[in-house]
Amino acid sequence: GAGVSQTPSNKVTEKGKYVELRCDPISGHTALYWYRQSLGQGPEFLIYFQGTGAADDSGLPNDRFFAVRPEGSVSTLKIQRTERGDSAVYLCASTKGLPGDTQYFGPGTRLTVL
């Protein structure tokens, strides 16, 4: 079936604005992860969902960042009062939720905060 999809592919916003980034996991995958990749760095973990609940949000940098997954499928990453330092590629991955399962990544959303 289809892989992980993310929308939009690109988002340009102004400092201080609110943005939402969407992730559609592979059908049937119960675990969903968000990562952020800044220029020249590897992806950094943000938050992980098992079903509808956030099992680990220790990677969220501050309280401007929030993510939801209300029905255990699609997830939305929300960033309030965006700052230029939030500019990065935001990646989403999903797995079947079993220990050691391979994480399959979407193409990412490139966020640019002007």
Place this chain on the structure above:
Amino acid sequence: DQQVKQNSPSLSVQEGRISILNCDYTNSMFDYFLWYKKYPAEGPTFLISISSIKDKNEDGRFTVFLNKSAKHLSLHIVPSQPGDSAVYFCAASALDSGYALNFGKGTSLLVTP
């Protein structure tokens, strides 16, 4: 703090030769290690993995070696092909963190004809 380190930002290899990409980690709780390949404007693509109970895993041209005592792993690609040119990320995870991946900064591999 960077728990997974890839100290070579780039590597250039001739087609047909072996490519060796290295990775070191600091967290002894990591029990699962993976290599991802990434092309520009795409998400990382899974390549190969290894559990901490093994010291070698092979899949076609790709072999991953794990040295737990040295906290070191390496990816061998043989023979290297021009299509292997990409950025390679080493990642490690642990059961107690829900297998969230800790990535290195990546190594850019260029395979020249």
